Amino acid sequence: MRKTSPQTGRVGKVVRTCIGCRERVEASTLVRLVAVWESTTLVVTPDLGRSLPGRGAHLHPTERCLELATRRKAWGRAFRTSGPFDLTTMYDLAAPNGSPTGDPRPESEHPLMENR
Numbered sequence: 001m002r003k004t005s006p007q008t009g010r011v012g013k014v015v016r017t018c019i020g021c022r023e024r025v026e027a028s029t030l031v032r033l034v035a036v037w038e039s040t041t042l043v044v045t046p047d048l049g050r051s052l053p054g055r056g057a058h059l060h061p062t063e064r065c066l067e068l069a070t071r072r073k074a075w076g077r078a079f080r081t082s083g084p085f086d087l088t089t090m091y092d093l094a095a096p097n098g099s100p101t102g103d104p105r106p107e108s109e110h111p112l113m114e115n116r
């Protein structure tokens with residue numbers, strides 16, 4: 001017996017590696033990045049609409065993965081060029097107060113240690 005799933009195949013669940021933490025996760029949780037030449041620097045630009053041409057890299061939009069990618073010199077490897085890279089736009093994206101996917105936490109938390 002063979003079961004075929006017409007619509008719920010593997011299409012739509014693309015797995016990509018974050019160039020920061022090297023975790024393999026669903027592409028939709030990562031931000032696609034492209035490097036755009038601006039005079040003498042390569043500006044790493046988040047491709048939020050996934051429409052920019054060129055070689056892309058994928059990264060979690062977090063400061064942690066940004067730091068990891070920088071420390072690993074992952075940018076040069078991801079874009080196949082030695083830079084210099086301008087990461088200003090990336091740091092804007094990863095800024096804690098500008099997080100697009102931050103889940104709101106309830107302000108009141110119940111203390112779990114209530115011994116009597």
Ligand SMILES: [Zn+2]
Binds near residue numbers: 018019023060
């Ligand atoms: Zn990551």
